[in-house]
Amino acid sequence: MHSLTDNNQRLTRAEGIKLMQETPLGQLMRRAHEVRMKRHPKARVTYVCDTNPNYTNVCATRCHFCAFWRAEESRDAYTLSSTQLAEQVSRAADAGATTVLMQGGHNPKLKLADWLIYIRAIQTAVQNIHIHPFGPPEIAFMAENEATSTKIILQQLWDIGIRTMPGGGAEVLTDRVRNAIAPKKCSAHTWLEIMSQAHKIGFKTTATLMYGHVETPEDIIDHLLALRELQDKTGGFQSFVPWSFKPGKTPLGRKIEQTASPQMYLRIISVARLMLDNFSHIQSSWFSEERQAGQLGLLAGADDFGGLLIEENVLETADHSPTISIQDLEQDIRSMGFEPARRDSYYRYIG
């Protein structure tokens, strides 16, 4: 299903930039909501009960926007043992988590064998939890650390039973922006290439965007176009998940005068729904912006409200740590006129 322009053609780069810069927000939200209701006619909004443990905060990549990473010699550096990780996941599963989104710093001491041990430990400790690990920058780092190819890393993860992966670390997929905010992280090309390889093996993934720092509207549209182009080829992206940069305690935060507004969040969700005509799901999260902005995103083209996030550390270190009960999350969805529905990591409804 392709998106709207008045003559029903795909939106072009120039049209996308115009939507980012000129179209009144109310008009944009209405258009995006219309497209969302055509694609998902039921007034239903999904969410997932997940947990987000970070197996290490030691990271050699040291992105300027990140408050989470620590040097190996730092007093509060940590690397979980497989037992500790499995215990954390087990506790989260007891609290209702059905998915574990597992990511960590780029720790040169960890090898692929350690990743596989983590996965096996979770699989043994908790039979019915879906493991959703390692974004493309982690895969790129591990391939370098192991002096092997990203394809081999991906294949090993597939062979151990992993079927979905998070689309984290996309930030903004232009090298100008990446060089400014995360110069040691994998390039835009590499991020897309790893996603392409993963999709070809059979993984389903998400795609993300972190905006609100040095990017321009053109960068955001180029990011969306790169995702749309890859999705045309592979069809492996299940959803698009944007969030804004959280400046607290980050080196980049000291240089940014203004943080992104809730209105910008709504604009990006709307533009994403219109540009990403080959994506089924767009997320507006109760967590990543103000809770009310997350709710309004449900009227701007989003059909998913994100995860319950039983545990989250990365944004907590940047002073962003809201929590929510399942009852309040469902009430937030209902109060916008939608029926809440729990989902799994394939976006299938679960009871």
Ligand code: SF4
């Ligand atoms: S965002 Fe990830 S890769 Fe970048 S410094 Fe933080 S932990 Fe490391």
